[in-house]
Amino acid sequence: MRRGVGIGTAVVVGLLLAGCTDSGGPKPADPTVTVPTGPPAAAAAVLGPTGPSTAAPCRGTAIAVGADPQGVIDSSPAGTTYCFAPGVHRISRPIKPHDGDTFGGGSGAVLTGSVPLTGWAREGSNWVVRGVLPAAYQLKGQCEDNRTNPCQLGEQLFVAGVHLTRVMSLAELKPRTFFADYATNAVYVATDPAGRAAELSRTTTAFAGGAQRVTVTGLTIEHFASRAQGGALEAGPGWHVTGNEVRWNHAVGVMLIEADGAQVSRNTIADNGQLGLGQYQSAGVRITANLVTRNNTDGFWIADWESGGIKSTRSSGEISGNDVVANRGVGIWSDIAEYDRRISANRITRNAADGIRYEISYNGVIDQNVVEGNGFGTGRGSGGSLWDGGGINVNTSAGVQVRGNLVKDNRNGISIQSRTRGDGPRGRYVLSDVVVEGNLIVLGGPDASTGVVENKDSPTQSGAVTFRRNSYQLPSSTRFGYRGKSLTWPQWQEAGFDQDSVSS
DSSP states (O other): OEEOTTOSSOOBGGGSOOOBBSSSOBOOOOTTOBOOSSOOGGGTOOOOOOSGGGSOOOOSEEEOTTSOHHHHHHTSOTTOEEEEOSEEEEOOSOBOOOTTOEEEOOTTEEEEOEEEOOOOEEETTEEEEESOSOOOOOOOOOBSSTTTOGGGOOOOEEETTEEOEEESSGGGOOTTEEEEETTTTEEEESSOOTTSOEEEEOOSOSBOOOSSSOEEESOEEEOOOOOTTOEEEEEOTTOEEESOEEESOSSEEEEEESOTTOEEESOEEESOSSEEEEEESOOSEEEESOEEESOOOSOBOTTTSSOEEEEEESOOEEEESOEEESOSSEEEEEESSOOSEEEESOEEESOSSOSEEEESOEEEEEESOEEESOOOOOSTTOOSSGGGOSSEEEESOEEEEEESOEEESOSSSEEEEEOOOOEETTEEOOOEEEEEESOEEEOOSTTOEEEEEEOTTSOOOTTSEEEESOEEEOOTTOEEEETTEEEOHHHHHHTTSOTTOEEO
16 A cells, blocks of 8 residues: 555544645645545445336326327416327427426337338339438537538438438448438438338427426437437426436437526436437536436547537536446536536446546536546547546636545546636636545556646646545556656655545
8 A cells, every 4th residue: 555645544534634736735624525445325326217117107188199299288278287198109390388387108108200211212222212301401510520420410210210320422321321312302221121110300309498397207209300409308497307218319318408497307318319418508407317328329529529428518506316328428528607516426437538527617516426437439539648538527617626436447537627718707717726535546547647737828827726635546557647747656746736645
């Protein structure tokens, strides 16, 4: 066991020296934080069931399969409960609720934005159907393939329930792919779809915001051609989104837009094309106990464009107790003027980019999470340096506490970044008052690092970053990073960090 200054065992912080900062002297000790001897409680917690099976039975106005939901809603008063019958409901236009409405269903109630494709004809070695694509629309979004940009187009194709990958030319067509030629309004596949259901997503959104205090529960919402940054379910102020499965939609599964006070819980949000859950300009939101997994199926930029699990912007609130697993992007990402954000007791594992990224924001708490096996995705802009993060990444933010987390076997451990990022609503974005304490940090790979990196125009200011009371498990080859240099454990301590921490 290699230990920091003056420590014989992991003990209560009141007996420890206060952690030193970057040449700024000691900060006051918090007597409630200890050097950890084991993982946080979240490591042993079990999420439990999510999705429609967790919803209460629906009792209210029935919406039959084949009915137009909007027609039923428009003939009913605000605050009505609607129950979708079991079966597939093809939603041809976004549902616009009244204030206080509730929409339920239960096992077998499926809302889909797709249309069946029939009339396939053989053309050479391929099969084609014509006249099924929408008119041209504005494209946006950054794709992993930034040459042909396939992620910008919203329509998806499913054959026998299998999601086909879009290619951008007929020459690229092969089994399990499709090509949509918008110039000639034709869709091509390489394998005869005869005898198998083929469906093309067409409607952009199942539920559109605008009303307040709406509840959506017990539904499966799938195959919506949501545009980049748009949601298959778009929630507003005071909405409760609970016990649903939101899957295989093109962009965002659940999107909260100006949705102050919304609550999102016990949902399965999986296999969406860009992002599982998004939040924009929404204060006091609670996102709890959801399974968010395998999102970014349609090739959005993995390293740096709103792909992956959960992304929030200009918002506040709690993200706690979720399983955020195997998303092709960042696990949980707070970006641009977030304030009073708490990311707590989540299990964030095997995401392709950072586990947690807190970027150009203010006053955040990242505590008691399990962050394991993240950051190993490959592709445009990915890499192994501390600039690429891996476990927990705090980027040019102020007033951030990173405490009590298990950060294990990620591409890197904890990366603190100082960049030139301009001004925000609470002043210039700078790296300041960041405290990393009481974490168990396991750096398994020979190239994994923890530390502070900066660009030349934004040097880390004295006292801006404190590392203290952490416990490290380090292979001998693991490095720390500071001021452009790779440091050993003793050199890291000599630089003023982790004076009262332990390593082994």
